[in-house]
Amino acid sequence: MDARQRSPFTLAVTLVALVFLFVPLLLVVLFSFHKTGGLSFPFTGFSLRWYRDTFGSFEFREALKNSAIVAVSVSVVTLILGTLAAYGISRATSRLRAPIGLLFFLPITLPGLFIGIAMLVSFRRVDFQLSLATVAIAHFVYVFPFFLLIAKAALDRLDPALEEAASDLGASPLKVFRKVTLPQVWPILVGATSLAFALSFDEFIITFFVIGSDSTLPMYIWSSLRRTIDPSINVISTMLMLITLLLWVIAFAFTLRAGRGRARPVDPILGGEQT
Amino acid sequence: MNRNFLTPLDRRELLKRGLVVASIGAVPSFLAACGGDDDDGGEAAAPTATQAQETPTVPPASGTIDYLSWEGYDIPDATKAWRDEHGVEFESTYIGNHDDIQARIAAGGGSYDLITYYQGYKPLYQELGILSPIDISKVPNIDNEFPYFKSDVGNFWIDPDGTWTGVPWTFGSIGITWDDEALPGGLSSWYDLLDPKLENKIGLPDDPVGSFTLAAHTLGYDPAMVTQDQKTEIVDLLTQIVSHARSVAPSFGDMTTQLVNGDIVACWQGWAAMNSFAADAGKDTVMTTVPEEGSFSFCDLYAIPTTADNVDTVYSYLNNVLEPEVNAAAAEFLVGGVTVEGAVEFLDEGIRSLYPYEDLDGLLERAPFYNNPPVESDEYVTYGEWIDTWQEVKAST
């Protein structure tokens, strides 16, 4: 049944919103190709000079490398701990489930400012030197709830009958997980990991407080904002957006893929069946 | 607690009586006399570089220097030859605010090898234990410096006992920066910034110490010895400036961007280097001048923090920076002043005309070096107290 409702008003709002969302970002990309140094109109022409400058910059490459190192570490740890935790919470029936679930979601409710300064103060207290390691730890705390939210939702939606059947047939819990659960949810897990990577890569608010003498890409952008802005900052921003966009494409694609082979179409992003 | 500074009462009296431009002859002897009357010790004269009796040797350089300070003070182009020759890379962390330096080091972040400090921060940094002594015998080029910089009567970079804690390599003076295209001819007094026509069109940087020092100087006070009454006047002046301003820029670079974008036309606590930043961003009509009330100067000193682990390379770097040509190249890049006497001849006309090298002492009288407010004091406004008050001034509109 075609369930489309006609609604010109909401369509208009949506279109305006899309313009609102994209114009600033497209401007950033546009000015990364600016021939001269200014970032205000009029636009004087196209050039790749800022791209050449940026990629030739040692600091930029260092920052990019550091961001990648942190993001990879955070993603791996989050994937492992997060999958375990999601499975545990999802399949558990004990009353401890609620408080643990609360603990897991708590970081989302707190602004990064608070998390950042609380960690700064604590690291200092125990003389744990600020470095990329402290950044990775902070990112894990920040990213974990997001991963858990997605993984748990996916695990909850699985039909328990399959796992029960396998269990009844004598499979150990580990085998059940490997042979029954995992094949069904792995695309969503990949998607969630991709999300974790993107979140870590772009994180600034907490990183600002817990980073040592190294630099990540957002910190590098921050430093650049401190000086007179020229289009090289647009170049870095464009690169950052492209990388995270790519990760989102991966995440999105895997979530959609999770729906393939199902009788009814799957709702993108949220998984589950489309109604 | 270390509270050494040039007897400010004398300087303030001089200024009040209008003896702003002192004669060349009087000033150096005045300074020397004050050095001799200094409370601590009573040494005849401040120590100079030639005290080192051993043959000066510059250590070998290699590896990476972890640098923490203002963007640009790691002068990449000026020191390129040295970096290439020794294969040294800079890993730079740029600050937006001087306090970021002590914040990061005191909070235990990183293994920085090279920092800079504005001369007024010396007492605070010593209290925090950030500065390690500099073995000046490893920087033989220190001999190239102007006499003023080799004999630090303000004890901003040389302790009374002769220990060096900083190496002066550049200096500058604050002034009014404006866009000549929008405001032809510029302004001649700080108070001109409060003209109703400029409402919502001026800018200022988020620099508590700088604003405080400048306001104190303009009102005729010494920022290191401000009473509560004087503080009220300072707060008053700054509140007027802030309410007249478009925004308080997070950094000098950002303030320049605002000038370039046309969001503001003139600045409180501007800086000549902004002329060059703006030109790079495509606007070459930005200018800076020291107005009639004068202003203050800053000397940013290279220093070696206690967290340093590549000290030899830093010594080699410091020595290189005091080579006349390198010092000149640095000054051109920063649109600042040279501290090395022999560097003046290498400067191009525009940069050389920024500061009156033939009468450096005169300039430094109109725009003196000051100390920061003290860390602790019963009668004067303290550093912490001012940082707090500044937050209130900024938000007062």
Place this chain on the structure above:
Amino acid sequence: MSVVAHEAKESAWRGRELRIGPLVLTLPAVLGLVVFFLAPLAAFILYSFLTAGLFSVSGPLTLDAYRQAVSSGVNGTLAVNSFIVGICAASVTLVVSLPIAYWLRYAAGRWQTLVLFLITSTLFASYLVRIYAWRSILGENGLLNSGLERLGLIEEPLSFLLYNRFSVTVALVHIFLPYVVLVLYAGLRPLTPALLESAEDLGANAWKRWRRVILPLIAAPGATAFLFVFVLSAADYVTPQFLGGTNGAMLGIRIQAAMTGVGDWPLGAALSLLMLGAFVFCYGLTALGLRLLRLDRIRFVN
């Protein structure tokens, strides 16, 4: 397998007995969060009661930091400002997201996937990038002013677009819009178009459908989203620095300055906790409100 054993297994899953089994798997994550999240928070709370040094703290316990935080008139102004900006950002975002979520759910058809993707992809456009991008749009020589001047609609550039609460709010809305759209869209999922049509068939006009069917469903997720945006906007410290000007300053900057400027950690902690307290109060108020209006238990039986 015997029927009895099968039943026992089923009840183990669906029952409510105390079984620790699967929960053990959460242990590593729990440990991680306790050590690196709860402990720092606890230390932080403790710090607000200690005496300040320069980037250090010491005993004895004292309420000095709180006294300082509360007695400064400016902190009050900043707090009010933060509150206003938070409310504005959250309201605007929510109001704009509702129609978008509706369209995505019911009117998008085959465009749904693409538009959802587009909207959520902006989630990852770097936070810092967006902030200064708005400067290029709202500034004296920015996109809006240049465009309007070119079209002959204005003679002088509009200077009220930037460096005030307005520009801060615009940037915050830009940041949070995708989140809220997503949350509302998720909230609308149980309400299938078929059900909506039945409501229409039963005589409910558009307004009634909104008020009686959609709004109750969306109340809880909507309130959650509103709170989320409010809290994160009010605590922001970067946006006001670059876009706020002199009257758009917010409390977050004050906290950041206390932490990294003088190193007055007790003050920073005290201010943060006071702010946090206000947020918790808001959370509580909202939860209470939803419960009183009986909107927290809307369940859909499919």
